[in-house]
Amino acid sequence: MFKMKAFFILGFVFIGVSLNAQITQPEASEVWEPQPRVVNSPMNGVPSDAIILFDGKNLDQWESRNDSSAAKWKVENGCMTVVKGTGDIQTKESFGSVQLHLEWRTPTVIEGEGQGRGNSGVFFQKRYEVQVLDNYNNKTYANGQAGSVYKQYIPLVNACRAPGEWQTYDIIFNAPVFNNDGIKVRSGYFTVIHNGVVIQNNVEILGTTEYIGFPKNMAHGEDKIMLQDHSNPVSYRNIWLRRL
Numbered sequence: 001m002f003k004m005k006a007f008f009i010l011g012f013v014f015i016g017v018s019l020n021a022q023i024t025q026p027e028a029s030e031v032w033e034p035q036p037r038v039v040n041s042p043m044n045g046v047p048s049d050a051i052i053l054f055d056g057k058n059l060d061q062w063e064s065r066n067d068s069s070a071a072k073w074k075v076e077n078g079c080m081t082v083v084k085g086t087g088d089i090q091t092k093e094s095f096g097s098v099q100l101h102l103e104w105r106t107p108t109v110i111e112g113e114g115q116g117r118g119n120s121g122v123f124f125q126k127r128y129e130v131q132v133l134d135n136y137n138n139k140t141y142a143n144g145q146a147g148s149v150y151k152q153y154i155p156l157v158n159a160c161r162a163p164g165e166w167q168t169y170d171i172i173f174n175a176p177v178f179n180n181d182g183i184k185v186r187s188g189y190f191t192v193i194h195n196g197v198v199i200q201n202n203v204e205i206l207g208t209t210e211y212i213g214f215p216k217n218m219a220h221g222e223d224k225i226m227l228q229d230h231s232n233p234v235s236y237r238n239i240w241l242r243r244l
């Protein structure tokens, strides 16, 4: 019995020593496959695997949210601008998790205040809004200002440029996951970079971004990206995304 025990102990020691010997080799922890796909991304350009949603020419990738008819916003000088009352527009295609780039500009002529000044918004999966608003010397509730995850997260800082200046959003959206019973089993997350400044750092999306009331979590799959007509002539350009 004692001999057997000693045999096992020696065996374990031997295996331990040889495993240890193995992991002293740097090659043991190298992973060679799969290799990342090559994506070319020029300075200030569009990555080679991006889906172009708007390149300044037309609204072919967009439709009206109300009835899926042609989008009625104005396209001029390489940008699209909200035409008051024509309604929200949305992509024809549906998406899950994405990296989105877009540029936006609030009107030079300042009209209104608070939520009434240069209001629009980028909705992911038609449910989760990152606010677009002119918050350059314009105060409103902090969890509803530009770069907020509307009524859920205050931006870390106010990185707004003046009205009439172009501004960038680079947004990483991780979509929530629902199981077959319709229960949310994994939350969605937002990271938002505004004019090169991190303003949302991997925040957990609590549910739909409601104007009135609390976030809802009804099950859904991939869905469209929507831009809001909030009656202010906000402009957009250079919109592209990459599926994640």
Ligand code: MG
Pocket: 119, 120, 121, 131, 132, 228, 230
């Ligand atoms: Mg809005």
